[in-house]
Amino acid sequence: MSIDHKHATIVGAGVAGLTAADLLAGWGVNVTLFEKTPFLGGHAIQLNCKAADACVKCGACVAEDKLLRATRQAKVEIHTGTQIETISGRRPYRVAYRTHSPLVNADQCNGCGICFHKCPVPGAILQGMAPRVGPYVAIRRDLCRYFDNAACTLCRDACPQDAIHLSSQAQSGGLQTDAIVVTTGFAPYNPSRKPYGYDRFPNVLTSLDAERLLREQPMIKRPSDGRTARRVAFIQCVGSRDVQLGHPWCSKICCGSSLRMARLIQSRQKEAQITFFYIDVQTFGKDFQRFFRNARENITMIRAIPGDILRTDTDELEVVYFDPDAKASKEAWFDVVVLSVGLIPSAGNDQMARILDWTTDESGFMPLHGSERYPAPPGIYTAGAATGPMTIAESVSSAEKTVFDMVQYLAAG
Ligand SMILES: Cc1cc2nc3c(=O)[nH]c(=O)nc-3n(C[C@H](O)[C@H](O)[C@H](O)COP(=O)(O)OP(=O)(O)OC[C@H]3O[C@@H](n4cnc5c(N)ncnc54)[C@H](O)[C@@H]3O)c2cc1C
Known part of the structure; x- marks a missing residue:
């Protein structure tokens, strides 16, 4: 039929x-x-x-x-x-x-990016990920202050193309x-509830933030001062395999995705030192074991999930974790920490x-x-x-x- x-x-x-x-x-x-x-x-x-x-x-x-x-x-x-x-x-x-x-007229917008820099709310203006078929930028109503009674119009006032129409x-x-x-x-887990300083310390990123950063620039830079990060830590299973949160599942993609990102950073930033905090590494797929063996040669692997991240007065991130071999609490210092956030409904x-x-x-x-x-x-x-x-x-x-x-x-x- x-x-x-x-x-x-x-x-x-x-x-x-x-x-x-x-x-x-x-x-x-x-x-x-x-x-x-x-x-x-x-x-x-x-x-x-x-x-x-x-x-x-x-x-x-x-x-x-x-x-x-x-x-x-x-x-x-x-x-x-x-x-x-x-x-x-x-x-x-x-x-x-x-x-x-849409709040941004795709025909008028030329993607100059002035609105990004003017916007006071991180994430409220998004860059188009596929500019060939969509607008260059979009404004998120749920985050934009204009829709929160604060009547902020900084982006609209600054737009040289008059492409932003907040009252559509x-x-x-x-x-x-x-x-x-x-x-x-799915939704990426929002790690604000974890003791890792996300939302408070600019150099603590989620894995999705890191993906977006690496699309915009080849190096991982510290959002706090724009310096290229030398010591980068990945913390796995943030918001997954967590019974207390009601998320007991493994999110499946995070180990592979973070290790690939770590390798990419190392290939672009030769001096970068990567540390990987994990529970155990999920090596799905027939090629992954080989990839993992190669990757771990240049990565410091620590089998522990840190309890805390603190910001030092020299703007470093101090990661506190329990070392199971030494049976003692330890600290390590980083320029950027990437939280591998779980996939939730x-x-x-x-x-x-x-x-x-x-x-x-x-x-x-x-x-x-x-x-x-x-x-x-x-x-x-x-x-x-x-x-x-x-x-x-x-x-x-x-x-x-x-x-x-x-x-x-x-x-x-
Ligand atoms: C940090 C990170 C790294 C990853 N790395 C990898 C990797 O290296 N390799 C890999 O294979 N996978 C990776 N993944 C997983 C990958 O992103 C998913 O496999 C893929 O996005 C799933 O596609 P989807 O279409 O099912 O869901 P989504 O990508 O979540 O798309 C769902 C769409 O539905 C829309 N939507 C939701 N609700 C509504 C509604 N009510 N009405 C209309 N639209 C709605 C959303 O806006 C969204 O556009 C990664 C994920 C994350 C977070």
Whole structure:
């Protein structure tokens, strides 16, 4: 049976959502892709290629490829800045959504970056990760002071292109759809609650902050004074494998990702000394053991999770940890500390479970597509890291599997 008159809705334009959109359109299905932020590509598009002298299979380049493929499909309609408000009926489902018009006019913005420097709130202005298909910058309403009654207009006043329109409006829309895929992804754990000084000490970064920094500049520099960091520490499992937080799972990607980043830093900054604090290293994949053996030759590996980070009067970071061999508390000093934050359920999961009158699993992730324990309503599917921590390659293959099942469902009428 032909399915080229069928319609599918995808919620979340990370690598899983983009893969699903591209494949469904390839089968002739009309696709609407909703993304709540102004940018496509989710977390994967924010990552840095980790190749030093050869490809290390980090998967970062996959995201851009998926993004370009999905955006070139005539049958894929994309709504950024958009969230679903309600879903009613049963096949076809009726979807009501709300779109916030972008605060930065992509045609007028030339990406000069003046707004970044003027903005007093870190992270409130984001740089476009894929400028070929999206705006150069976007303003986050949830962080921008203009929307917090403080009426800050520094970015708008400074913009030489008059591209920033802080008072833009929201519009409602609706559509009918035969099937829905939830690809709302994960959230990186916010380590502010940990005793590591994140949010207080500028040289304590999350792994995602470090990825963004390395996209902007080749060296890891200390945000406090712009000096190139010589001593860099990675602390693993921040917010994962933590029963007290209710996150007992291993986030799977962090060991590989941090070790690749450590190698990249060493290849660019020959004098850099890297220390790796860990519980145990998860070496997934058949090539990883070899990579790990090579990597650890030049990295100081310390099997301990530090209890505290303090800032010294010379603006160094003092890391306090318990050395299990010496059975004593020790200190070490660093220019920059990178916290390898865990992957936790995104707020989009709860939101979609509520809208769909369904459920998340006990950890807060969406039930895996096809789960017997949490059977999905008819025509509702999940894919990618919305269902649990996954690598980019796994997110892609989970979207492929989901699309395969959806196509059969749509064809069955
Ligand atoms: C620091 C760090 C380093 C990593 N390094 C690697 C690596 O080296 N190799 C690797 O393979 N993987 C790595 N990963 C993991 C990789 O980022 C994920 O595998 C990938 O991003 C999962 O893609 P996804 O599409 O499932 O989810 P996401 O990337 O989280 O995308 C989900 C999208 O859905 C959107 N969304 C959420 N809720 C809604 C809603 N209600 N409505 C509309 N849109 C919504 C989000 O804005 C987002 O764009 C890393 C992750 C982190 C944090």
